[in-house]
Amino acid sequence: ADRPAGVSEEETQARTHLAAAHKLTRLFGMDELVWNHMSVRLQDGSLLLTPGERLFDEIGPSDLKKSSDNVTADIIHTAVYAARPDVQAVVHLHTSAACAVSCLEAGFECLAQDSAMFFEGIAYHDWEGLSDDPAEAEHIGAAVKGTASVLLMRNHGFCTFGASIGEAWVRAYYFELSCKNLMAVLSTRRPIRRPDGETFRSCRRQYELPAFRPGAAEWDALVRLAQSSGMGTPATWSAGSRGGLGAGTAQASAPFEGAAVRGGGDEETRLREELGVAHRLTSDFGMDQLVWNHISARLGDGAILITPGDRMYHEIGPADLLKSSGNVTADIIHAAVYSARPDVKAVVHLHTPSAVAVSCLEEPFVCLAQHGAAFHGRVAFHDWEGISDDADECVRISAAVKGDFNVLLMRNHGFCAFGASVAEAWVLAFYFEKSCETQMLALQTGQALRKPGEDVLAHASKQAYLPGFRAGDSEWAALERLAKCTRRVGAGVGAGAEEGPAMC
Numbered sequence: 317a318d319r320p321a322g323v324s325e326e327e328t329q330a331r332t333h334l335a336a337a338h339k340l341t342r343l344f345g346m347d348e349l350v351w352n353h354m355s356v357r358l359q360d361g362s363l364l365l366t367p368g369e370r371l372f373d374e375i376g377p378s379d380l381k382k383s384s385d386n387v388t389a390d391i392i393h394t395a396v397y398a399a400r401p402d403v404q405a406v407v408h409l410h411t412s413a414a415c416a417v418s419c420l421e422a423g424f425e426c427l428a429q430d431s432a433m434f435f436e437g438i439a440y441h442d443w444e445g446l447s448d449d450p451a452e453a454e455h456i457g458a459a460v461k462g463t464a465s466v467l468l469m470r471n472h473g474f475c476t477f478g479a480s481i482g483e484a485w486v487r488a489y490y491f492e493l494s495c496k497n498l499m500a501v502l503s504t505r506r507p508i509r510r511p512d513g514e515t516f517r518s519c520r521r522q523y524e525l526p527a528f529r530p531g532a533a534e535w536d537a538l539v540r541l542a543q544s545s546g547m548g549t550p551a552t553w554s555a556g557s558r559g560g561l562g563a564g565t566a567q568a569s570a571p572f573e574g575a576a577v578r579g580g581g582d583e584e585t586r587l588r589e590e591l592g593v594a595h596r597l598t599s600d601f602g603m604d605q606l607v608w609n610h611i612s613a614r615l616g617d618g619a620i621l622i623t624p625g626d627r628m629y630h631e632i633g634p635a636d637l638l639k640s641s642g643n644v645t646a647d648i649i650h651a652a653v654y655s656a657r658p659d660v661k662a663v664v665h666l667h668t669p670s671a672v673a674v675s676c677l678e679e680p681f682v683c684l685a686q687h688g689a690a691f692h693g694r695v696a697f698h699d700w701e702g703i704s705d706d707a708d709e710c711v712r713i714s715a716a717v718k719g720d721f722n723v724l725l726m727r728n729h730g731f732c733a734f735g736a737s738v739a740e741a742w743v744l745a746f747y748f749e750k751s752c753e754t755q756m757l758a759l760q761t762g763q764a765l766r767k768p769g770e771d772v773l774a775h776a777s778k779q780a781y782l783p784g785f786r787a788g789d790s791e792w793a794a795l796e797r798l799a800k801c802t803r804r805v806g807a808g809v810g811a812g813a814e815e816g817p818a819m820c
Contacts, residue, residue, distance in 0.1 A: 482535030739788030
């Protein structure tokens with residue numbers, strides 16, 4: 317796009333990406349009115365900062381300032397940059413879970429795979445009140461010297477750092493996600509399953525690899541999301557072009573079109589449509605995690621259609637599915653399940669919040685309510701080994717899923733649901749997360765649990781596989797209608813459509 321007169325290419329890109337970070341912070345519910353701040357350091361040493369008088373969804377590229385109207389922003393950000401020549405972007409937020417963790421004496425603790433990027437990488441700074449005293453800059457600078465990627469500001473909030481705003485923002489997203497998981501697990505007051513330090517250390521090194529470094533896979537897709545939500549482009553930098561949350565939604569999300577793939581037969585066309593539906597639904601129901609996690613289906617010739625790994629789930633249509641994922645972990649996990657289970661035709665692998673929390677408990681999944689009946693006696697387990705990029709892990713995953721299982725709970729990681737169809741696997745994934753949410757809510761009360769008897773559970777487990785009650789039998793046609801209707805970008809289930817044959 318054309319850039320405004322007098323603005324360098326470097327500054328144009330920095331403004332575009334920093335504005336995207338503000339829009340994304342609002343879209344993901346991580347903002348706090350006009351407060352908190354983000355910045356980028358330009359090559360000449362000057363900073364672009366949050367203006368301080370606008371809500372984050374109002375902030376466009378032209379609104380970013382070389383000096384914030386908020387003295388605390390200037391102090392915190394200049395302190396970090398002075399101490400860390402390697403840092404080119406800073407995100408400072410007061411998200412709810414991170415603030416709660418900042419109030420704990422023990423501070424932050426890594427429990428699951430998504431938190432491993434922060435292992436031995438957290439710096440701490442004690443609260444001194446609102447940061448309006450330049451003397452505090454020395455204390456902040458001393459705290460962040462070294463290689464920390466996060467500054468946890470006690471009783472306050474946090475900062476994440478990166479070599480780009482994409483890296484810093486994605487770190488902030490995962491830090492809040494990790495704090496949510498920590499608070500959820502701690503609140504059960506049940507014994508926690510803690511992986512050893514060397515596994516975390518090894519996984520942190522994996523997150524430093526180019527393919528897994530925060531922002532490397534996610535940022536382009538996130539910028540597209542921000543722009544489709546009304547951020548504007550350099551050619552439209554003006555007060556009138558900013559728009560609010562969901563603005564610019566005359567651009568509906570890409571229409572869900574059939575899979576016209578050269579060489580694809582009827583079976584492949586059908587499976588591509590079903591997988592496209594599954595990805596849209598995963599986004600609609602808030603079960604996705606940026607561009608990560610993966611869903612697949614096995615063709616009759618043994619080939620696998622799988623998540624591409626470079627776009628948000630709401631963007632994925634039938635033609636986007638690949639025969640080999642761009643994510644080595646996807647290929648390893650799914651191949652392991654299919655090689656051990658000839659009956660399985662589809663696999664859904666997710667890191668949903670409640671399932672991840674349950675995976676961190678010593679006593680993991682328990683069937684407590686009716687919607688968990690399908691999983692009684694059908695949950696397999698696999699210990700976490702770090703990011704699944706080692707082909708040797710295939711053997712252990714395959715051994716774990718052999719038998720009459722419909723879910724693999726991956727300790728300190730996430731889960732896989734599998735079925736004889738995409739419909740069955742996805743609906744099982746939906747109900748497994750719902751069942752884990754029920755378990756976590758019950759445990760968090762601290763009260764004794766009323767567990768159903770074994771005879772009732774065994775009976776209900778059989779009922780869950782009767783025609784009409786089997787996962788996907790009754791739900792899938794309605795779910796397909798939901799996925800295929802025209803919706804506005806950034807709008808969830810039940811949002812109104814601007815136009816289209818089916819109105820949500």
